[in-house]
Amino acid sequence: MSKRDYYEILGVGKNATKDDIKKAYKKLALQFHPDRNQGNKESEEKFKEVGEAYSVLSDDNKRAKYDRFGHEGLRGSGQGGGGFDFGGGSFDFGDAESIFEQFFGGSFGGSSRGRRSGAGNAHRRGNDLQISIKLTLEEISKETTKKIKINKFIKCTSCSGSGAKSISSVSKCSSCGGTGEIRTVQRSILGQFVNVSPCHACDGMGEVILEKCPLCGGDGRIRDEKTVNVTIPPGVSEGQYLTLSGEGNAGRRGGQPGDLIVIIQEKEHKYFNRDRENLYYDLQLSVSEAALGTEIEVPIIEGKVKLKVPSGTQPGKKLMLKDKGLPVLNGYGKGDLIIRISIWIPTKLSKKAKELFEQLESLDDTKPKSSEKGFFEKIKDRLFD
Incomplete structure (x- = not known):
């Protein structure tokens, strides 16, 4: 099934300003939010669709790629096993909910659906890393694989990312009851909002460590140098980037790893x-x-x-x-x-060369048909100026 045009989804024209796009998103996100349309799968899909359209059109880089190449410009070719793409990637309900929360500070009602249910793990996600690769035009003309070395956080080899010395060294957080979240309810003219924030007592983990891992100090990760194979499809351009999912820094205490962003540069x-x-x-x-x-x-x-x-x-x-x-x-x-x-055009001529040019100039078929100076006249002007 082909994707709908992002501008069409938000109901704006291709010349829409950022404010136009923001206003359109707010209106549609409120209209289709699942907590206002509980049990309505169509509204949930539209809410996700609106969020995806906004995530692209509100980003100058992604919008430029979309305007130039359409949906294909935001997707990779799926090769190389790295899960890379050109800034698009997969977009799920959690992403749509995250965008909504940036605008409204929470969600309607008291449901714990989507991204909110995994807030602790999302909070621990590792940082994305960014590198640049310089390519020759010869490399750009065909599929190219580059081996790059990066220094990054990896999962601790001693505690397998838990941060604890042993299983018995971990206890449920008493402040959040093990959820990793603190919830507060607010009322407004738009309805009831539930603000969800990470628990400060356990840093959103849902558990506290009684005895830390001696290798990572409770962080669940250590630094190491890794070699990554980057497969680059033919035809890439300066400034485009590839996303290698999961190749960034490991998350703290078992959190999901970030991504590796590879920015393309062209050699002269x-x-x-x-x-x-x-x-x-x-x-x-x-x-x-x-x-x-x-x-x-x-x-x-x-x-x-x-x-x-x-x-x-x-x-x-x-x-x-x-x-x-x-x-x-x-x-x-x-x-x-x-x-x-x-x-x-030579700047200096031998005597013989001058004579030959003068002979050519005297021939009718070497002169222009219009009043404009002819080719050999221009040469003569330059030589004898």
């Missing part, structure tokens, strides 16, 4: 400039090559090819080698190699 190329999938190469011809035509060797990503330059080629002309550009990200086909022609 010796020959080519890039515009999306197309590559540009500047080719300089001599006067005689441009006038008579020639066959010349030019670079491409895979090596070199012969290019036929027709006679009478003018400065500024563009020649195209089809499908010699870069692959389309998450799509089919390739861009083109555009060759921009410039003419090399």
Whole structure:
């Protein structure tokens, strides 16, 4: 089933401002919140859908990718076993509830559904890590796997992440009764709100440690250097990023690990400039090559090819080698190699060369048909100025 357009979901246009998007989200989130529509699965799905649309359109980076590539721009190709994506990732009810709580500070009623039921574990989630990888255009032209070393928190090898010296060293928190949460109820014109916050006595864990693990000091994690394989799909661009789920820092005391964010950077190329999938190469011809035509060797990503330059080629002309550009990200086909022609005009001439140019200038078929100065007149002006 294909996803609906995010702008359509929020009922805003593609030129909508951040305020427009925020107002639309607030209205729809209140309308479809499951605590106002209990037992209505359709409302729950719409609530999640509205949250997902807002999470993308309120983020400048994600919105730019979505505007350019649609839903495909927010998803990875699913290869490499790393669960990576281009900033989109999976979006569940807990994510939608989290966004709602940022706006309204809680939830309707007293239900303990979705994200709130796992607040302690969410509180312990490890931090995301961020690195940059520089790629050549040759690497970008095909699937590339990079091995990178990162220093990060991993689960403690002594206590397996519990933070306790032994099982008997853990006791239920008396302040929260083991839930890891403290709940307060507030009433407003919108209804009853339940504010859920981590228990300060146990730091949201639901239990307290009586005797800490000697290796990690009760944190449940230690630092170590790990090697991660990053598989990068062909066609990526500068500034795009891949998310490797679970490859960030381990969470405290058994909490979920964070993600590893890999930001793509492009190395400057010796020959080519890039515009999306197309590559540009500047080719300089001599006067005689441009006038008579020639066959010349030019670079491409895979090596070199012969290019036929027709006679009478003018400065500024563009020649195209089809499908010699870069692959389309998450799509089919390739861009083109555009060759921009410039003419090399000598600044100094031998006596014989001057005579030959003057002879050419005297021929009728070397002169322009309009009042504009001709090619050889321009050369003459430059040589004898």
